[in-house]
Amino acid sequence: MNPTSFWFIESNVNDVIRQTVYLTCISLNTFSESTEDRLKIRRHRHIDKRENTYQSLTQGKTMAGKHNLKGHATFPIRYLMAIMGSIGLAIIYGFKVNVSVAIVAMVNHTAVKLSTSRQSGNASNVITDIVADQCHRHDISSNATKITTEDGPFVWDEPLQGLILSSYFWGYMVSLLPGGRMAELLSAKWVMNGSVLLNVLASVLSPVAAQTHYSLFIVMRFLQGIGGGVTFPAMHVMIAKWAPPNERSVLASIVYAGTALGTVISILLTGILAANFEWVWIFYIEGALCLIWCTVWWIMIADSPEEQTKLISEEERNYIMQSLGQNRNEHKRLSVPWSAVLRSKPFMAILIAHFCSNFGWYMLLIELPTFMNQILKFDMSSNAGLSSMPFLCMWIFTMVLTSVVPMICLIGVSYVGCNRTLAVTLMTIGVTCIGGMYSGFLSNHIDIAPNFAGTLVAITNCIATIPGFVVPIFVGKLTHGNQTIEAWRIIFFTTVVLYIIEIIVYTVFGNGEEQSWNKSKLIDEEISDQTLPLKEDFKK
Secondary structure, three states, X not given: OOHHHHHHHHHHHHHHHHHHHHHHHHHOOOOOHHXXXXXXXXXXXXXXXXXXXXXXXXXXXXXXXXXXXXXXXOOOHHHHHHHHHHHHHHHHHHHHHHHHHHHHHHEOHHHHHHHHHHHHOOHHHHHHHHHHHHXXXXXXXXXXXXXXXXXXXXXXXXXXXXHHHHHHHHHHHHHHHXXXXXXXXXXHHHHHHHHHHHHHHHHHHHHHHHHHOHHHHXXXXXXXXXXXXXXXXXXXXXXHHHOOHHHHHHHHHHHHHHHHHHHHHHHXXXXXXXXXOOOHHHHHHHHHHHHHHHHHHHHHOXXXXXXXXXXXXXXXXXXXHHHOOOOOOOOOOOOOOHHHXXXXXXXXXXXXXXXXXXXXXXXXXXHHHHHHHHOOOOOHHHHHHHHXXXXXXXXXXXXXXXXXXXXXXXXXXXXXXXXXXXXXXXXXXXXXXXXXHHHOHHHHHHHHXXXXXXXXXXXXXXXXXXXXXXXXXXXXHHHOOOOOHHHHHHHHHHHHHHHHHHHHHHHHHOOOOOOHHHOHHHHHHHHHHHHHHHHHHHHO
């Protein structure tokens, strides 16, 4: 029996229950005649609505022969939105991580070490270490024919580098809550577009700012952080408006896979540009390329299926809106139930998980190129390629986990015959993998409260951004004049402890059910609308 049949049977059962309650009330004479008439009208409206919805669903089913998906065009526009959103997040994450690689080429590490050694009185030891480091770098490069220096023009010590890297996250945190509410109340599409444009502008101005004074470079990073901070709330709002509940995990996985893909591309591109051109071209070229995405997003994507006029079929529009329980021209502006949100255990579990996970994520995202250069002694080209490898594997793993593994499991189920144990095992593995990676706590905001998804992710991302400026300062303090594996071991074990906390808290308190406070305002309005006429009739 297909899902539509189950839905239709359930609706008929609900009608029987309503009919029974109605007849019982009449037999007990508990309602007035006007109340009886009102209930009849309401009951018939419900039946008409159910029949219309059923006809739409069955019509979508009959259209399957003309379309690849039920009620949709050859390529559903909601998946185009997800792909474009994924590219947009890739761009934002590219800007977030490119300075972590570029700063290796921008800083004069030899001068920094000599400056630090003069302050500590160990200049001769440091010079010996520098020569040894260069020899080490030469030894691990089998194709190297001569020792080359890779120092840049800026004498920025480790604490100042940490301040520069963390400045992005100050702006990121400042814009999260305003960006979330703007995306919910105004336009998530234009919030997303504006954020990328701001990043492009700041990127193009960054070389001049850095050459003028490091404080201006910090301002540019702060502005890029402001642009980056609104992207996650904006994309959460877009997913909440575009994704049918049964496709939410898939679309979220597509969208947020862009973060890993953007990291890979940015690290590789930044390394190539830094190794073959001057460091300034990192900011010019990456900024110019992103203007293409802004143009395509502006032309092709709308805020919601209702507003989408291009590339969408009427069947797909109706399917999305009906699956989300929306009507045409229905716009809801709800006040956030702050007290209920902050007392919600599932929400607090998301917040803690987001914070702990981001500490490890930002530690790798920001500090991995420095670790590869300062401890493992890789040159610029090798550093970029090897630093991007973990994030490339992450992106491949996300795609394989959510698509390839379920596909293989379904093929396997079709060939296991009557082996029930193996069939159930394969289906369990397939369904489990569909919900992997970014369909975990990162999209859980949409599950527990789709009406406030932008605000909720803004809150958790705001707290989870704290590691973004804590990690660079923390690493800078520990490694200042002490670039040793022992210092990095402390950093790594601190991250491990936070990962353990994340696993325990989210496993115990995490929940995927929609919370009552998500629709509390609507329920209150519905009750007042229904009970007020009854009171008037009673007075008559």
